[in-house]
Amino acid sequence: MIKQILIGMSLLTAASTAMAGDIEEGKQIAYDRKKGNCLTCHMMDDGQQTGNFGPPLIAMKARYPEFEKLRAQIFDPTVRNPNTSMPPFGRHGILTEEEIDKVTKYVHSL
């Protein structure tokens, strides 16, 4: 029983370490000018020299309680608003599926 709890706890720790790693990687992808380049348009986190073309990315869990909706918005924002200026990061292959997962985890944490 104790052994099982210990295994369970270490699995949980591993999961949250993985999550923290994804969030950190997501941040790097988001800040990378050749990848997400999010700072060009969005004020977010500790980003420097940010633009204001898009809204500031704060309180994201309140704005997007559902992770999947935020992911879909990053994947292709033209679904919700065809006139948006935000690039369709997934639909146009600007980021890979995996990169979008990580960026979404990061943005959701803001």
Add this chain to the structure above:
Amino acid sequence: MKKVSNILSMALVAGTLASTTQVAVASPEQDREVFVQYFEKRFPNVAEGDWINGVYSILPEARAQWEAMEEFPPYELDIEEGEELYNAPFATTGDIREGEGLFNKKFANGKSFSDCFPEPGVRAEYPYWDKERSEVVTLEQAINECRVSNGEKAWKWNKGPIAKVSAFMSYESRGQIINVEVPEDDPKALEAFELGKEFYFSKRGQLNFSCADCHMSGSGLKARAETLSPSLGHTSHWPVYRSKWQELGTLHRRYGGCNANIRAAKLKPQGEEYSALEYYLSYMSNGLEYNGPGSRK
């Protein structure tokens, strides 16, 4: 209730139809009025006619520095060189007489640009719709056509001597009023105008931006530290000495750069699309002054 909703949906359909029809039949002049009103409403503090100063018309904090730069403009020598090129007999301009096809024109005919243009200050005559040729003719195009018709090799479109001659001619034309016409007796002219309009509003490239995304609905907002300039007046001040280029470049060079920024294919300078875009945007700026060449960051 059902009846009301029927009426409502009929009204909606009628409204949609009406607005669709309206868009389809809107004259260039109606388009221009809407375009101008959009920017006047968005930037109510811009003085009349000041749109020709681009981003500085909406960015007073950066304006003083820019005006200081314009007092000793970085394109000054280019204008002088452009003037020399303009006046030089074609024999002495040097970069020609190569290639078999030109062999028979080995000897100079002694003519110069002044044999093609009545005077250098003809900026406001371009771009125009040439009915016989059924195409938009830009100033740069006319410059190169003058060379070719005199047995000279066409210059490259984006920079170098063509930009210098264009700068000299624009300088001699400062203060002329933009007055582009879309002749009503030639439906092809309206087609070219509409092609330019469609280009302006169409999303393109991997980043999926239209010209209007940044320079209409995004104008005045910032991408990183750069304020996006309003399109009204966009075509008044070319060619431009751009600090980023460290040299003069033509309007179509800038179009190519914009397209590259949004990860779209750069189109051919002086090709149908960019010339149509210049035609449309120049028409949108009708009534404003030509003030080229200009300098920008």
